[in-house]
Amino acid sequence: QVQLVESGGGLVQAGGSLRLSCAASGRTFSSYAMGWFRQAPGKEREFVAAISWNSGYRYYADSVKGRFTISRDNAKNTVYLQMNSLKAEDTAVYYCAARPGGGFFTRGHKYDYWGQGTQVTVSS
Numbered sequence: 001q002v003q004l005v006e007s008g009g010g011l012v013q014a015g016g017s018l019r020l021s022c023a024a025s026g027r028t029f030s031s032y033a034m035g036w037f038r039q040a041p042g043k044e045r046e047f048v049a050a051i052s053w054n055s056g057y058r059y060y061a062d063s064v065k066g067r068f069t070i071s072r073d074n075a076k077n078t079v080y081l082q083m084n085s086l087k088a089e090d091t092a093v094y095y096c097a098a099r100p101g102g103g104f105f106t107r108g109h110k111y112d113y114w115g116q117g118t119q120v121t122v123s124s
Helices: none
Strands: 004-007 010-013 018-024 032-039 046-051 058-060 068-073 078-083 092-100 118-123
Touching: 004 092, 018 032, 018 092, 018 118, 032 068, 032 078, 046 068, 046 078, 058 068, 078 092
Parallel strands: 010 118
Antiparallel strands: 004 018, 018 078, 032 046, 032 092, 046 058, 068 078, 092 118
């Protein structure tokens, strides 16, 4: 069992930056593939970024490529999402997700564990 807790959300002006963190419980975090997803009001949840257990693979949605960076620190059981050049359309609740094993995944149903989410609001 893995518990995930996101933090770092907030209100920021367009063009600004935020760094989200997702702290995981458990001793096997280093063997998990991790992902970030988001859900805006009235919209379906969408993939944002994913990273493999050893950071060897990183993958981004086209809408955030070049602006967002996913990273992880296995010693701290934490995955990060650095978000730069934020736009109003990035406003959403951001969730981290975990799946045991290798690889990286862009589909939400591939993940076994989810956090509660953190709100990101970008004002234009």
